[in-house]
Structure formats: C-alpha cells, structure tokens
Amino acid sequence: MWLSAGCQGEKGCGHSAPIGIRLAIRFMGSGAATAGELERRLRCSLCGNRQIGIVLQLDARPPELQECEGPRPDTRAGLPD
Numbered sequence: 001m002w003l004s005a006g007c008q009g010e011k012g013c014g015h016s017a018p019i020g021i022r023l024a025i026r027f028m029g030s031g032a033a034t035a036g037e038l039e040r041r042l043r044c045s046l047c048g049n050r051q052i053g054i055v056l057q058l059d060a061r062p063p064e065l066q067e068c069e070g071p072r073p074d075t076r077a078g079l080p081d
C-alpha cells in the first residue's frame with residue numbers, strides 16, 4: 001500500500017504523485033501525525049499549490065502476483081535505495 005498525493009483546490013493543477021509508505025512514515029515521525037498533517041507539509045512540485053489531498057492506495061493485484069513481482073514501485077516512491 002502507498003499514498004497518492006494530489007494537487008487540489010481552485011488553483012490546483014490536478015498533478016498527483018505517489019508517496020512511498022516508508023517516506024510517509026518518516027514524514028509523520030512517530031506515526032502519531034495524521035495524513036492531514038502530511039498534507040499540510042506537502043507542496044505540488046509542478047505549480048507550488050499547497051492544497052494537497054492524500055489518498056491511501058491499495059495494491060489490487062492478486063496475492064500470487066504480488067509475491068512474484070514484489071512490492072509495486074509506488075510503495076518505494078520518493079526513497080532512493
């Protein structure tokens with residue numbers, strides 16, 4: 001599972017970007033912070049809009065395919081290996 005951050009609001013450009021779950025956890029520190037706090041910390045990389053909406057994304061692939069292919073690249077987005 002991973003998060004998807006979308007550029008929203010009247011001035012939003014509609015750009016959306018995946019956020020790896022580990023990066024999200026690092027953003028949120030102890031995990032006590034909420035997605036709402038993460039939203040307030042983010043800014044659109046395209047237009048600079050600060051109205052960011054976060055949606056939790058789930059891996060909809062069948063379990064055997066997930067095992068075969070490993071985690072989706074989206075789950076590691078934003079974290080250099």
Ligand SMILES: [Zn+2]
Pocket residue numbers: 007012013014015044045046047048049
């Ligand atoms: Zn934008």
